[in-house]
Amino acid sequence: MGAEKRCLFSRAEIARRVAELAEAIGRDYAGRDLVMVGVLKGVFIFMADLVRALPFPVEVDFVRLCSYGAGTSTSGEVNITKDVEMSLQDRDVLIVEDIVDTGLTLAFLKQHLASHQPRSLRICCLIDKAERREVEVPLDYVGFPVEKGFLVGYGLDCGEQCRTLPEIFVVEKG
Ligand code: IMP
Numbered sequence: 001m002g003a004e005k006r007c008l009f010s011r012a013e014i015a016r017r018v019a020e021l022a023e024a025i026g027r028d029y030a031g032r033d034l035v036m037v038g039v040l041k042g043v044f045i046f047m048a049d050l051v052r053a054l055p056f057p058v059e060v061d062f063v064r065l066c067s068y069g070a071g072t073s074t075s076g077e078v079n080i081t082k083d084v085e086m087s088l089q090d091r092d093v094l095i096v097e098d099i100v101d102t103g104l105t106l107a108f109l110k111q112h113l114a115s116h117q118p119r120s121l122r123i124c125c126l127i128d129k130a131e132r133r134e135v136e137v138p139l140d141y142v143g144f145p146v147e148k149g150f151l152v153g154y155g156l157d158c159g160e161q162c163r164t165l166p167e168i169f170v171v172e173k174g
Contacts, residue, residue: 005152005162005169009144014092014154014168018046021124022053023063024141030056032092036068037084039105040064041163042098045155046126046143050096054110060087069106088116094140098155099127103135127151127168144168149163 009017015135025034038047040062049059064082093113101107106123114121131148152158153165160168 002035004172006172007167008146008151008170009154009168011166014143015049018049020051021051021141022055024103025050025124026055029058029094030090033119034058034094035086035088035091035118036060036094036096037088038062038096039098042081043096043126043157045163046098047096050124053105059086063109065109067107077086080106080112084113084116088113088118090117090119092120093122095121095123097123097125099136099151100125100133100137100139101127101129103133103137104138107135126154127156 005112027039036047036051036058038044038060041064047060051060061084062082063080063084065078066081093116095106095109095113097106106125108121110121110125122140123137125139126143128139128142128145129148130145137172149170150158151168151170152162153168155163158171
C-alpha cells in the first residue's frame with residue numbers, strides 16, 4: 001500500500017486495553033456459558049489475543065460478512081458468506097468485531113444471531129469509529145473510541161493489505 005500511515009495505537013497500548021476488556025468480560029461472564037462469535041476476517045488477531053487473556057476457557061465460532069469492496073467505503077449491503085456452525089440456543093453469546101463504522105454490519109448480524117435464540121447477546125468491538133454511524137447499535141465493550149479515519153493493522157486491512165502489522169495505523173490521504 002503506497003499511502004502514508006501514522007501509528008495510532010502501539011503494541012503496548014493494544015495489549016493493555018485487550019487485558020482490560022478481558023478482565024471486564026471475565027467478571028461479567030463468570031460462571032456463565034459463553035460463546036464468542038468473531039466476525040472474519042478482521043477480528044482474527046484481536047479475538048486470538050482476547051480469548052487468551054480471559055480467566056476461563058470459552059467456545060468460539062465465526063461468521064464472515066461481506067459489505068466492503070476492495071476500497072475504503074461501504075456498499076451499504078450486508079451478506080453472510082459464512083454462518084455460525086454451532087447451536088447458539090440458550091447460550092450467552094458475545095459478538096466480537098474489529099471495528100464499527102456505519103453500524104450496518106453489526107445491526108444486521110445482531111438481528112441474524114438473535115434469530116438463533118441465544119440466552120443473551122452482546123457486542124464487543126475493538127474500535128468504535130463514530131464519524132459515519134448510520135444505525136445505533138449498543139456496544140457493550142469497546143476497546144478504543146476513534147473519531148474518524150481509515151485504520152489498518154492488527155487484523156484490519158485495506159484491500160487485503162496491512163492486516164498483519166502488530167500496531168494500529170491511520171491511513172493518511174496523500
Ligand atoms: P460498518 O458496517 O460500516 O460498521 O463496517 C464494518 C466493517 O467495515 C468492519 O468489520 C470492517 O471490515 C470494515 N471497516 C470499517 N472501517 C474500517 C477501517 O477503518 N479499516 C478497516 N476496515 C474497516
